Amino acid sequence: MLTPLVGRLRLSRPVEEPLALPTLEPHAAMPEEMPGEDSGSSRFRTTLIRVIIVQVIAIGLLLLLQLRYQP
């Protein structure tokens, strides 16, 4: 499907890659976990659960406000 496009973009000479740094594939670009990440990840999960609870309560209260007072 893209063949015609390729034809139009083709140049007669190769052009050097302008990068100073190597191009990394996603797996290579993914960082290593840092020391102490276990506690951080655990906190993330705990906080995530709290976030969900708080949002459900907040949106529920706003919906109640609308249902109760909005004619």
Add this chain to the structure above:
Amino acid sequence: MHPINWLIVGVYVLWVVVDGIRKSKNTDTVSGYFLANKSLSWWVVGLSVMATQLSAVTMIGTPGQGATDGMRFIQLYLGLPLAMVILGVTIVPLLHGSGVFTAYEYLERRFDARTRTLTAFLFLISRGLSAGAIMAAPGVVFSAVFGIPLVWAVALIGVPTVIYTMIGGVQAVAWADVKQMILIVIVLVAIMIVIIVQMPVNPDEALRIAGATGRLKVFDFSFDLSERYTFWSGVIGGTFLMLSYFGTDQSQVQRYLAAKSTGEAKSSLLMSAYWKIPLQALVLLVGVGVFVYYQFVRPPLLYNPAQEAAVVAERGPAYDALQNDYAEAFTLRQAAAQAVADASGDDATVAMEVFVAREADIQTIRGEALAMVEDVTGEASGDTNYIFPRFVLYELPIGLAGLFIAGIFAAAMSSIAAELNALSTASVIDFYRRWMKPDADDAHYLAVSKGATAFWGLFACVVATYAATLGSLIEVVNRFGSFFYGSILGVFLLAMVPGAKSRGAFYGLIIGMATVGFVAFGTTIEYLWQNVIGAVVVLLVGVPLSKFVEDDLVDAGGP
């Protein structure tokens, strides 16, 4: 304003600057200056992120919006918690662990230099101008309310901010944000309490009055792409907007890059997920409270004193006649509002209908006054932005008004400081160090970084000073910014697609922005959806381009 209020403002601003300078310890390296040597705790970063997002526009304009339009604006933030969770498991670990200074630096590692340079350039242009716009908003209001020249108002906000940002780097910015966020919340809660205490009706009756005029309609479940704030545009479009803003905008990214660890960076974002909707609800409810308060205390016909003076000078008799009509209409509406508060059962429905009709009369008269403003001054009035400052200065007790003004300073300074710090980082890391002087030592980059902060501070002050006369231009700039927010997010999403290549990212970004530009000018689709369109187009273009077009072909067409 009362001298005690000025004293509170002065002491607060002095404290922020002095403490910011004290926090300049350990910022004698580029890493210390831009990333605080990755030493900040999650709660410091979290409060800093929230303070950055809560600008003076939020403090001034959003309560006004709550007073005139009600709670529906909150739908914009419905996607924020989801966006934060997504960022916590995708972009945050990617950026924090890769040792970059800017989000755009990562794009060079993953794709190529031109993608990095283009995205960093777009950031500098849009954020440089928006820093001016952020400074202009409170500057214009202060100028009108206190009757001081705009240049002074801008300098009052800009100079202290530039000083502590330039000297203290991200560490000073983050710690100042913590103080500012705490102050803002205290001020909002205090104002809400005062409104409730001073209102002649109880909270239940107040909510009935607000509800009668539709101001408590929080959610609109219709699926209308041309409606700005609906439940669906908030959940879907809002998620993409927040992913773009918190995931790819250097002013936000730089906060969590300064966190101690990836886990702390993730947790810092979840703090916004926690508090943003409740906080925004509080801001809007304060506005709704002001609306109800003004049912029983007659507000001015025009809230902007400078514009009112201009109208009186040019159209005195006509404006006086309008004032008389307004006084009569207010008395009738006040009685109708009291009837809504007192009524029950079937009477309540009738009372509400009468009240809505009286409110419409008031709005008609205000519409005539605003039309006079436009005729006399030749500019849109923007009267909504003056509702809350006027309320605070005239209706709140001495001290609390000073705290509010300090709160506006806090909100403005925290947002501007973050912008300046991020602009300086992108200028030095993505341009100066990348293209001009790659081998200099830390001391050199540090000096250039401080110079860049001062430059962007001055640039923002100049833009802010001329913002009043460049009103429509600023709007265009803001709209221009929305063209590439979603598209830049698309590039970061593409970075996570295995096999995605630089040509896909670069041309996907350009085609994504062009598509959003077409949608913005050629259709009625609202801006929240444009972020979705931008991101999706980059992926739809970028993935096949990466897969099917040979390496040396499209890259040759790059800059």
